Amino acid sequence: MSSLYQYTVASRFLRYVTIDTQSDPRSNSFPSTEKQKDLGRLLVEELQAAGISDAELDDHGYVYATIPSNTEKDVPVICFCSHMDTAPDCSGTGVKPIVHPRYDGKDIVLPDDPAQVIRLEDHPYLKEKIGDDIITASGTTLLGADDKAGVAIIMDLANYLVMHPEIIHGTIRILFTPDEEVGRGVEKLDMKKLGADVAYTLDAGEAGSLEDENFSADGMIIHFHGIMAHPGSAKGKMVNALKVAGEFLSLLPKEKLAPEVTEGREGFVHPVHISGNAEKATVEFIVRDFDTARLGEHEFLLQHLADEVVLRYPGARSEYQVREQYRNMKEVLQHHPQIVAYAEEAIRRTVGTVRKLPIRGGTDGARLSFMGLPCPNLFTGEMALHSKHEFVSIQDMQRSVDTLVLLVQLWEQGS
Known part of the structure; x- marks a missing residue:
């Protein structure tokens, strides 16, 4: 110049x-x-x-x-x-x-x-x-x-x-x-x-x-459905979706696949928002990896963990939504x-x-x-x-x- x-x-x-x-x-x-x-x-x-x-x-x-x-x-x-x-x-x-x-x-x-x-x-x-x-x-x-x-x-x-x-x-x-x-x-x-x-x-x-x-990126939402009942007479009836979601979050990998422990080309799953009540709780994730094919692997892990937790709470169920963000x-x-x-x-x-x-x-x-x-x-x-x-x-x-x-x-x- x-x-x-x-x-x-x-x-x-x-x-x-x-x-x-x-x-x-x-x-x-x-x-x-x-x-x-x-x-x-x-x-x-x-x-x-x-x-x-x-x-x-x-x-x-x-x-x-x-x-x-x-x-x-x-x-x-x-x-x-x-x-x-x-x-x-x-x-x-x-x-x-x-x-x-x-x-x-x-x-x-x-x-x-x-x-x-x-x-x-x-x-x-x-x-x-x-x-x-x-x-x-x-x-x-x-x-x-x-x-x-x-x-x-x-x-x-x-x-x-x-x-x-x-x-x-x-x-x-x-x-x-x-x-x-x-x-x-x-x-x-x-x-x-x-x-x-x-x-x-x-x-x-x-x-x-x-x-x-750059990262390939998906957004993933997992809904946990519980069973609502009046807390005064909830014994044997209520399944609290917030507790199901909380237990699910506690199972997420802590030494890998998390932003706080990854760098370089390592991918991750990252919960960014949780909302809901005892009847329904929603956890939103961003899923990232440089290898696009691995996004599916990370999302399968989240589904598996959600399914595992739901089995511990008879009457609860989960559902999933995945949205492509960028590649x-x-x-x-x-x-x-x-x-x-x-x-x-x-x-x-x-x-x-x-x-x-x-x-x-x-x-x-x-x-x-x-x-x-x-x-x-x-x-x-x-x-x-x-x-x-x-x-x-x-x-x-x-x-x-x-x-x-x-x-x-x-x-x-x-x-």
Whole structure:
């Protein structure tokens, strides 16, 4: 990039995080919260002000925009995608971002709640960021780097390309999505309208990260049915579904197949919600593994344990529901090696080191890949996600902008 260019990514990020865009997993509307459109409207205004005239926000909360091709070559249409919503795990209301210039390697005490301390020992990546300018929240909310860092990076890319028409590239489509954090990010996406051939999400962490594989994921619900009776005359009659569910939960593996004891490529089953009463109790699970075939094995284990417990309570019964959530993008991307190869080359030239790690989670890119749009995930610098300790390096975001500028040129040169 031009050495004279003044990055806009940090100022954009600081502006975007103050807009509350938290999504709601219990909502049946789409987007799950209307306030996500507040950021969408601002992004459209900024894109149009930069000269990207087709920028629009649709009724579902998606932002679409186009940077037209300036080459005579037939280059695949590239989509860059980030999500606008923040996670329901921690408040996103009243975010007050703080810039810590030239980070000195010490623990960062967040001023609005001094009990919230971003400790170097808990976040070893900070050792690599000494001298960088670090942005945090103030201690009472998350920051929103996941994924407003990605949004700001794509917006700065657009700004740079508009200001530098000498950078030769094909058609670029910009996509900002709602509701990624609640697993519905591309549920209402108009793929024909998007019109892209390949895509990259901007939603990974450390500088140099390139993620081309992720968990395959199912949701599983187990209902336990008991027998209700008045507690004053329940002897020999009542079967309490809550107790059945509680005993079932006590049988779940504790040394394996649980998030708190697994890492790397190890899968897990994870109870995320329990509800009900003595007559009926419901336990909701997320089931994860990099090997899609193993999801069925994990779900069979849960069914077996539920059946085993029900046998101990005559009159009780159980039933199961399994819903596919997303699948490992590697199953698609392995057939499109060029998409990852160009990203690796761009990262090597801008960052130096490519960090390829499997995602112990999912992204919009996983679902996009199975919708016909192969889509790995690139770094933004966002760290300590979904928590009050979330932080991002301004320099990491700038390196991400550099990477995208080079990436679009590599696609054009290779076409």
